[in-house]
Amino acid sequence: MPEAAPAIFFQYRTNVSSGDRLVRTIISLTTSALLDFTDFSIYHELGSDPANAGRSAKKGLIVALAAFGSRDRLELHVALKNFQSSEILLMQNFSICRKEEVLEQGDIELASSCIVEAILNTMKKSLEKLDISDCATTFANRARNLVFRFDKAALLSADRYFQAAYELAPKPQYLAWRAFGRTIAQFQHRTPELPGDNVSVDGLFHEAISEAPDSATVLGIGAHIEYLRGGSPRNSLSLAKRAVKYDPLNSVNLAILSNTELILGDLKSSRASSLAALQLTGGSEARAFTEFFCCMSAAALGEYEDATNHAEAALLLRPSFVAPLRYLITLHKQAGRTASYDRSVSRMRVLETGFTPAQMLDSNYPVTTLRRLRLFDALVT
Structure with a gap:
């Protein structure tokens, strides 16, 4: 019989009503994101004794949240603990701005996204401690x-x-x-x-x-596939918007949305979406991916220095990621940085045997978005 999914137990305390709303919102957002990814057993509203809410669960994480208020902000303290031993495995702190009891949604989503990544990373790194098979x-x-x-x-x-x-x-x-x-x-x-x-x-x-027609994960990936495989850009945009609506914490979907906005000419929205994706990504494994989408959105606006910085950041994190390297070659060519251009071409030849910049002009070469940008003209001259 397959091993049961690990359990996640949320427990919280707060001293203000806005803190209660904050914690409930964060629990709702994180639960939705986690369940759209995989099958956790999740228990809510546990007070101080999670065992009462999940008697059949024996292994997993306690996510303990505490929110305390001041006049203009709430401080949120998060501790991830081993359900069996109560050992603290990770602690995080967040500051949520508020104005007249209205909490800043961007702060809430960023904190929630960080908590999701913390849960997944802790599960990955602490399998033995958590006794999860x-x-x-x-x-x-x-x-x-x-x-x-x-x-x-x-x-x-x-x-x-x-x-x-x-x-x-x-x-x-x-x-x-x-x-x-x-x-x-x-x-x-x-x-x-x-x-x-x-x-x-x-x-x-x-x-x-x-x-799963209403899964944020499926819709977002569908938007990406629809565009890259020559489908309708407007269908891609519709899928991406639905994906982000269903799970606003998913930075990959936000990055994909930025690309669909770019190809339909909404360049400012594309840039905003890509930067929002980057913020939500934090230090997760997807950071190089979202840096690359920021590179594309900056390049579309003609912000070539920013595009270069994003491409270099992506390559620093993932040296074998060829997509930002293709942009970096083009950006160096556009800026007349001959030495940097030559180094990037040499680096590309290590990753892609026989590469020449002229190949990027071929309609079958995978630079689908770059081909739509004014920057692409630098390869022709």
Whole structure:
């Protein structure tokens, strides 16, 4: 019999009514985001004794929240604890601005996003302490992190972990993630195929969307696939907007939304969405991905120095990520930075055998968004 999903127990205390609203909102947002990713067992409103709310659960995390108020802000203290031993595994503090009892939504979403990432990272790093065996949740968590390393070996491992997770718990989101990994492989390595099977991107996604039409994960990945595989940009925008509405904490979906806004000419909204995605990403494994989308949105506005900074940041985090390197080559060419251009081309040849900048002019070369930008003209001259 498959190992049960690990449990998450929320408990909280506060000394002000706005603190109660804050904590309940954060619990609601984090629960929605976590359950859209994988199958946790989640228990709410536990007071000081989580065991009373989840007697059948034996393993997992306690997420203890405490909110205390002053005139213009609330201080939120978060502790992640081992359910079995009560050992504190992580502590975080957040400051939430408020004006006339109205809390700043951006602060709430940022804190909630950080808590989601903290839970997933703690689950990943403390499996032994938490006495959690391999299950669909642990497989999916490993896979998600591997996707954003971008190299072939990591993408193949991610696909296998998501496949294993699906076999244990057939959650449609795992199919969507497999489609996403193949899409990254297509643009990163110029091939959507992964060794060992003949599963298609379209097949995976269509099965996922038929089973979970209101999943933020599935909708966001669908928006990405719709655009990159030559579908309707407006359909892509509609899917991305729905995804962000259903889960405002998902930085990957916000990044995808920024790209759909870009291709439809709403460049200011695209820039705002990409920067919001970057803020929500924090230090998670997806940071290089959202930095790259910030690079694209800045380049679309002609903010080439900012675009260069984002591309370099993405490459610092993930040196094998070729998408920002393609932009960096073009940005250096546009700015006349010959030495930097030559170094970037040499670096690209290590990652992509036989690469020449002229290849980027080929209509089949994977620079779908760059080809739409004025910056692309730098490659022609």
